[in-house]
Amino acid sequence: MTAEQSDLAWMHQAFIDVQTELSFKIQRANSSIGHSGAKGAVNEEHWLEIFRAYLPNRYEVASAFVIDSLGGRSHQIDLVVYDRHYTPTLLDQQSHRYVPAEAVYAVFECKPHLDKAYLQYAGEKAASVRRLHRTSVAITHAGGAYSPRAPFPIVAGILTARSSWADGIDDTFINHLPTEADELLDCGCALNDGAFDRFEGELKVRGADGALIHFLFRLLGKLQSLGTVTAIDWSAYASILDATKEEP
Template sequence: MSNQDLLSELVRYKAIELGQSLHISRQSSDHGPSVGSAAENDWQKFFRSLPKRYDVTEGFVVSSDGEKSPQLDLIVHDSQYSPLVFSKSGINYVPVESVYAIFEVKQSVSVDGLRQIKFSACAVRSMNRRYSPVRIINKDRVIGEPNYILSGILALSSGYQPPMSKALQKSMIEGKDVEKIDLCCVAEAGYCVINREGEVRIETGQEVLGNFAFELMAELQREGTVGPIDIRSYTRHLND
């Protein structure tokens, strides 16, 4: 088996494991919050297959201006330049400068679920971000425009028929630019990715989670690396 085949098999194994866990969680509990929490844990475990430059948690996104997002099921954030995460009473607060992507986890994709992630995406993308320059060979390199923060919804099933329908695609992109949903993955049906140029990539079927993992990695890679947080913009609040 070649290295490429081995990698594909490993990702496929992770995808199968996620699909089975999501089904088991739904069938083994009649308590909505318990099922939701189990599903969030399942998706977090799957996302930990991402390269180590990324980390995954749940909680809130915050800014040095004191802004706070709605609670998010899954936050993909930096673990290299901006690994700072605040925790209090078991709740995580991730500086917006560190964020690559945010996701809501649902049992089924619905209009309400899409509206929720749109609201969260707008809140996070509208936050002011402050970075420090990176010093390279004794020269300061000023960080350019902040990276684009991806948003998406993850679910076991879909209320749309077919699951990746034109109606779903329209719902993902309608509204303000800061509300746009980039990724939708339905574990038992397929995924839809709509990039910033409006190009749509869809794959359907029951064994597409592995390919979705590669699509997510490609989209994250496309957006580049976040810069280092301006730490002093957060520590200044200690003197307020």
């Protein structure tokens, strides 16, 4: 084995160790916690820790509701990836965080396994975010102003420990993916069975070996390609106060 091969083997094993550790934590939570709500919260926190460790600091990750300037609100989302540099969260109360729709890059549901019901559920959660209104205004710079740009499509996915199908992430899984435009799942990871994404249009599936890191690196590439979120029209949010004010 050459020195280069040795280095690659070490790095490969290190990536596998991260996946093994996360899988163990989730398995331990599932076997030791009886209450399904508490179990789900612990598993969700493990995924949040992984995302916070591997995503650059320009991204914030949290469980949150997504809101818009028309008064719309999404379902509660297990894991929201949003801009942390330009966009404050709004109306935060203890564990309830509210993120403006314009700030959102991606949304994920954290579930115990992949099956038809959870795929449909994740799709419905994604749709509740994608259907919200997003504003966009011009950005002023020293030489003038950049025109408002159209918001990019919000990425949606699902995170699990395993697949419930005997063939893992294969034909049966693919046949049960949501097909409605707002409910499409762009990516996902089932730690013990593999990962998938359709970032380049065609569905790509990765086996269990290195699935977690493969998924994270592919997601990083996708987030990088999206650039920066649009500039929010804060006056639209301010107008909520006038819209709800009673006539004298």
